[in-house]
Amino acid sequence: MNANPFAVVTGASTGIGFELAKCCAHDGYDLLICADEPEIEQAAEALRDETVAVETLMADLGTREGTAALCEAIADRPVDALLANAGRGLGDAFLDEDLDKAVDVIDLNVVSTIALIHDVGRQMRARGSGKILITGSVAGFMPGSFQAVYNGTKAFLDSFSWALRNELKERGVTVTCLMPGPTETEFFNRAGMQDTKIGSSDDKDDPAKVARQGYEAMEEGVSGVTVGFMNKVQTTFAGIIPDSVLAEMHRRMAEPQ
Numbered sequence: 001m002n003a004n005p006f007a008v009v010t011g012a013s014t015g016i017g018f019e020l021a022k023c024c025a026h027d028g029y030d031l032l033i034c035a036d037e038p039e040i041e042q043a044a045e046a047l048r049d050e051t052v053a054v055e056t057l058m059a060d061l062g063t064r065e066g067t068a069a070l071c072e073a074i075a076d077r078p079v080d081a082l083l084a085n086a087g088r089g090l091g092d093a094f095l096d097e098d099l100d101k102a103v104d105v106i107d108l109n110v111v112s113t114i115a116l117i118h119d120v121g122r123q124m125r126a127r128g129s130g131k132i133l134i135t136g137s138v139a140g141f142m143p144g145s146f147q148a149v150y151n152g153t154k155a156f157l158d159s160f161s162w163a164l165r166n167e168l169k170e171r172g173v174t175v176t177c178l179m180p181g182p183t184e185t186e187f188f189n190r191a192g193m194q195d196t197k198i199g200s201s202d203d204k205d206d207p208a209k210v211a212r213q214g215y216e217a218m219e220e221g222v223s224g225v226t227v228g229f230m231n232k233v234q235t236t237f238a239g240i241i242p243d244s245v246l247a248e249m250h251r252r253m254a255e256p257q
């Protein structure tokens with residue numbers, strides 16, 4: 001019988017999610033990792049060793065069917081850690097964005113994340129144990145001019161994380177929010193933001209460092225972690241600086257040049 005704890009990581013093929021999965025594997029979690037593209041198999045190859053089992057699921061979590069397929073793959077196995085990380089951005093002025101793509105961002109970042117947590121969170125609550133890590137963002141603290149929908153989804157997740165944590169506080173289940181700042185991953189490329197100041201900046205955080213801090217926060221069961229001094233300053237002062245000023249600051253980072 002396998003005695004390893006079991007973790008599920010979404011968006012684990014690249015970037016922060018891959019690094020989160022690495023942390024889990026390093027600490028002896030068996031894994032079910034999910035992403036939309038075949039590269040998830042390469043990620044699994046890199047994570048597997050003789051001590052941990054790594055299972056993959058290729059599914060579009062931006063759809064109800066994809067999220068249901070992940071819940072079916074988990075089946076009745078007790079999940080010790082759920083790392084709900086899959087997400088994508090979308091740059092440009094809102095009115096110039098393709099509406100379907102904007103809605104896809106909401107479906108993936110918000111709808112799928114809460115559907116998955118609803119399913120797995122219930123089994124954790126019934127068992128009286130489990131850890132949930134949600135990848136939110138410092139973007140959730142700022143109105144995101146030229147990335148308006150994305151920042152809205154992250155504001156939702158940051159808030160949702162604290163609320164769910166409170167609801168589960170006496171049920172043996174912890175909820176932790178990882179709030180990265182700009183991190184060197186495929187994210188900006190995929191969001192079509194290479195022609196922005198933030199997208200082309202080479203001063204982004206290392207995804208391995210971001211993931212390590214998020215993973216440790218989840219393991220310790222703390223409420224949330226913001227990685228990097230400037231990002232901590234940003235989230236601290238976000239409640240004091242007027243939203244109009246924050247929106248203007250975001251314009252300077254995210255407006256296509």
Ligand SMILES: NC(=O)c1ccc[n+]([C@@H]2O[C@H](COP(=O)([O-])OP(=O)(O)OC[C@H]3O[C@@H](n4cnc5c(N)ncnc54)[C@H](OP(=O)(O)O)[C@@H]3O)[C@@H](O)[C@H]2O)c1
Pocket residue numbers: 010011012013014015016017034035036037038039040059060061062085086087088089108135136137138139179180181182183184185186187188190207
């Ligand atoms: N990079 C940053 O600056 C930054 C800052 C704050 C927060 N975040 C958040 O961190 C999380 C991870 O992003 P990242 O920066 O690591 O970017 P990334 O390298 O682009 O990774 C995104 C992951 O999500 C998966 N994914 C995307 N769409 C999917 C879909 N429809 N169904 C299933 N999986 C899907 C991707 O897999 P496929 O390639 O198979 O689609 C990939 O594994 C996201 O929630 C993002 O919002 C990132």
